[in-house]
Amino acid sequence: NAGVTQTPKFRVLKTGQSMTLLCAQDMNHEYMYWYRQDPGMGLRLIHYSVGEGTTAKGEVPDGYNVSRLKKQNFLLGLESAAPSQTSVYFCASSYLSGEKLFFGSGTQLSVL
Amino acid sequence: GESVGLHLPTLSVQEGDNSIINCAYSNSASDYFIWYKQESGKGPQFIIDIRSNMDKRQGQRVTVLLNKTVKHLSLQIAATQPGDSAVYFCAEKIPGAQKLVFGQGTRLTINP
Numbered sequence: 001n002a003g004v005t006q007t008p009k010f011r012v013l014k015t016g017q018s019m020t021l022l023c024a025q026d027m028n029h030e031y032m033y034w035y036r037q038d039p040g041m042g043l044r045l046i047h048y049s050v051g052e053g054t055t056a057k058g059e060v061p062d063g064y065n066v067s068r069l070k071k072q073n074f075l076l077g078l079e080s081a082a083p084s085q086t087s088v089y090f091c092a093s094s095y096l097s098g099e100k101l102f103f104g105s106g107t108q109l110s111v112l
Numbered sequence: 113g114e115s116v117g118l119h120l121p122t123l124s125v126q127e128g129d130n131s132i133i134n135c136a137y138s139n140s141a142s143d144y145f146i147w148y149k150q151e152s153g154k155g156p157q158f159i160i161d162i163r164s165n166m167d168k169r170q171g172q173r174v175t176v177l178l179n180k181t182v183k184h185l186s187l188q189i190a191a192t193q194p195g196d197s198a199v200y201f202c203a204e205k206i207p208g209a210q211k212l213v214f215g216q217g218t219r220l221t222i223n224p
Contacts, residue, residue: 004155033211040120042201042214043156050210058211090155098205098212099144103155 002026006091006104013081013111021076021107023091031094032074033058033101034066036087043090049074050097081111120199124221131189133218135202140183142204146212147176147187151198159187159200189220197222 004025013019023032030051035043045058049068063085065077074093078085088108092101125131137145143164148156162169162176162185169176175188185202199219203212 031210035214040216042203042216044214045211048210056210092155097210100146100158100161101156101212102158103148105155106153 004091004093004102004104006089006107008107009105010108011110013078013109015082015111017081018077018079019081019109020078021089021091021109023074023076023093023104024072025074025091025093025102026072027093027095027102028071029093029095029102030071031097032068033092033094034064034074034076035090035092036060037090037106038087046076046089083111085109086111120217120219122219122221124223125192126223127192127194129192131187131192131196131220133187133189133200133220135185135187135215135218137183137185137202137204137215138213139204139206140180141206143207144205145176145178145185146203146205147174147185148201148203149196149198150201150217156201192220192222194222194224196220 007022033048034046047066052071055066067075088106090106091104094101146161147159150156160171160176173190177186199217201217203214
């Protein structure tokens with residue numbers, strides 16, 4: 001039972017490049033989330049999903065897109081990366097809406 | 113606790129002592145609260161949660177106390193061990209919301 005798996009673990013991008021972060025969970029959870037974590041700040045919600053085929057905006061959605069084509073996967077895309085998107089990104093999933101989230105180990109992204 | 117800026121509140125305790133980490137939450141309508149532990153380079157790990165119809169909940173070596181009158185949450189760790197060194201986050205959820213809102217964290221340091 002792997003829980004929540006994120007790939008890649010590290011990535012460096014140049015401004016304007018695009019990339020996709022992949023999150024996979026094997027707990028059959030309906031709810032999935034993408035958070036970003038910046039130094040000295042708590043986790044901020046980017047986008048979330050309440051089930052397969054659904055997505056919704058969180059607190060800081062600008063510059064990001066998401067897709068949930070399969071229940072177990074939640075993808076976070078950056079179409080044109082900016083230095084302000086340098087951060088650590090965490091994916092999470094939960095059985096109940098907004099409760100007892102299980103987190104992945106994170107992706108450290110640097111945009112130069 | 114909560115803070116603004118790049119510097120996390122820090123709590124230093126002696127190994128074997130009890131630790132108390134405090135959190136002031138923002139929304140009086142919040143009905144669910146949770147504590148996470150985050151070690152360096154890892155994702156947040158669930159510690160304990162509590163609903164607003166309770167004042168206290170105990171786990172293994174941890175106790176969460178909720179004071180709704182002053183919107184205060186605390187995490188007590190008994191007999192603190194070196195492995196307890198981490199950043200601790202509280203989070204809250206309001207009824208009907210799909211997301212957790214995280215505080216900025218407190219760094220717990222254990223002195224030998």
